[in-house]
Amino acid sequence: MATTAPTGVQGGSRSETTSDPASTPGSGSPAPMTHAQIMKALSGLMLGMFVAILSSTIVSNALPQIISDLGGTQSSYTWVVTAALLSMTAATPLWGKLSDLFSKKLLVQISLVIYVLGSVVAGLSQNTGMLIACRVVQGIGVGGLSALAQIVMAAMISPRERGRYSGYLGAVFAVATVGGPLLGGVITDTSWLGWRWCFYVGVPFAVIALIVLQRTLHLPVVRRDVKVDWLGAFLISGAVSLLLIWVTQAGDSYDWISWTTAAMTGGAVVLGLLFLLVESKASDPIIPLRLFRNKTISLASAASLFVGIAMFSGTVFFSQFFQLARGESPTMSGILTIPMIGGLFVSSTVSGQVITKTGKWKAWLVSGGVLLTAGLGLLGTLRYDTPYWHIAIYMALTGLGLGMMMQNLVLATQNQVAPEDLGSASSVVTFFRSLGGAMGVSALGAVMANRVTHYVKDGLAELGPKAAAMGHGGTAGGGIPDLDKLPAPFRTVIESAYGHGVGDVFLYAAPFALLGLVLVLFIKEVALKSKPAAHAPAASAAPAPATAPAAASAAAAE
Structure with missing residues (x-):
């Protein structure tokens, strides 16, 4: 069982460091796990x-x-x-x-x-x-x-x-x-x-x-202080929902070619375009x-x-x-x-x-x-x-x-x-x-x-x-x-x-x-x-300072 170490803040990113039994001493990444x-x-x-x-x-x-x-x-x-x-x-x-x-x-x-x-x-x-x-x-x-x-x-x-x-x-x-x-x-x-x-x-x-x-x-994990894109989640949910409701009800509650169809498909397209705009920014x-x-x-x-x-x-x-x-x-x-x-x-x-x-x-x-x-x-x-x-x-x-x-x-x-x-x-x-x-x-x-x-x-x-x-x-x-x-x-x-x-x-x-x-x-x-993602260096991770070798060799574990 991994034990939690104190957390530190580096370069604006907060990471939690803990010891892990699979870690290789003196290495910056854990050793590959066995099949067992x-x-x-x-x-x-x-x-x-x-x-x-x-x-x-x-x-x-x-x-x-x-x-x-x-x-x-x-x-x-x-x-x-x-x-x-x-x-x-x-x-x-x-x-x-x-x-x-x-x-x-x-x-x-x-x-x-x-x-x-x-x-x-x-x-x-x-x-x-x-x-x-x-x-x-x-x-x-x-x-x-x-x-x-x-x-x-x-x-x-x-x-x-x-x-x-x-x-x-x-x-x-x-x-x-x-x-x-x-x-x-x-x-x-x-x-x-x-x-x-x-x-x-x-x-x-x-x-x-x-x-x-x-x-x-x-598992190794790095936690970063960032915002979750809630607006993007809302827009994609709305676009998908409108599209599915239209497909399910068309031909029954209203005609395939009708004002209702135009409103629902048009709304789905608008929400989809807004989603793309939000995601790009x-x-x-x-x-x-x-x-x-x-x-x-x-x-x-x-x-x-x-x-x-x-x-x-x-x-x-x-x-x-x-x-x-x-x-x-x-x-x-x-x-x-x-x-x-x-x-x-x-x-x-x-x-x-x-x-x-x-x-x-x-x-x-x-x-x-x-x-x-x-x-x-x-x-x-x-x-x-x-x-x-x-x-x-x-x-x-x-x-x-x-x-x-x-x-x-x-x-x-x-x-x-x-x-x-x-x-x-x-x-x-x-x-x-x-x-x-x-x-x-x-x-x-x-x-x-x-x-x-x-x-x-x-x-x-x-x-x-x-x-x-x-x-x-x-x-x-x-x-x-x-x-x-x-x-x-x-x-x-x-x-x-x-x-x-x-x-x-x-x-x-x-x-x-x-x-x-x-x-x-x-x-x-x-x-x-040939290497799992946990062993590869993350592009977004800040380099560890030379004064903290212990922190550099320890992986955050869940």
Whole structure:
């Protein structure tokens, strides 16, 4: 355990110096950590990530039941997901900037506490509005955990070795992603528990994660007396929020071409331009615009935007497909998605190990883009009666592609920046991935609602005039239907509509994956560095005076 030494002020920058067991005597930087030390330090972080992802995915298979119980609609269904993604997207750059200024461990713990509080209150929700508000709080916490996990790893591990540990993080992601829907399905199907326990079950794990983090995570840190760009955070949040609200409501509450559309899109553009103006003048911008002068960072950020669309569309709409198009239970719905998670698990782990051994990463990004595009294109052929073995292959391809691209886009970016920009650069890529996910879920959710309504009307028209008069098949004007309460002919119409509608969603997502692949092709492969960011000298750090050799050799630890 590191012991805190007195703090001192040099050159206007305040730094906290402490002794660290990993430090090399007489050296200005700590010695590289061993594999055992790194795994110990990452244990609490990975547990925290597991809790956050588990608590996110555990809701996916319970959502049809949750929305039905709370009297929500397809729009509510989409917004329960989008609200968390929106707040996650807006918060990610802020967490990244804070990590450049303050204790990373403390920030991880704070983000975990925020997420748990949001989860507990979400379990008490009485209507969809309250649930959506709680999901906003959850998203703020997840934004911190998502950004900080990559930043903490980069502070301890060299880019060359980081692929190996990114693989471990990807494996945790995969296990939590497949475990969440399964556990959520079991809880929802258990009469004496109910869906509210989906939000409570992660609390004990979160408490354990907080304790483990406190005991195991110790990182070098330099704290600087600077201002956080709150105005920039507000402007980017407002621009993203307006854009997503417009995408979600257009075609339903108002026409795609209307004064409301013009006002909302125009407002988003104005806020976006103001954000760029503020960032260009801020002393410590939330997203340093100079980072985008680097071609790799610009291309990786844009590719992450399109990967986010593909990633979240898969996890969100599969539960509706299996439950509403094939009549499966929430538990079985989780089991049936294992091929996609299995593919993600294998590719993220294997690619990380091979990248560590070879130092080559671009081939994995390109291969991932090809597989992701192919998987989504094939999923675009889904219908309610598509043989499951076909679906399993398509899902596996999609999972393999995602596993190769998600972590490695962050790795390529981190390899290009100076230590003082590590947090901001990492969060930029995560930000664009979250933004893509939020926009994708909103837009594709609107597409699905529109297509399902269209297919239901067509199906009912084929059953005769009386059936056609039912409009949306008796599902409360676009609400989530209860298949067990529908007579056989109507049930078939609803199942067919949802099967075809989800297929259309994946068909719309495939071109975005293709765009991500094209962008990746233009990224130039740069040899991975052999030193972690914590061992590199920070450009912003003031040189230590000759009269203070002890302070120069001690690292600030969290």
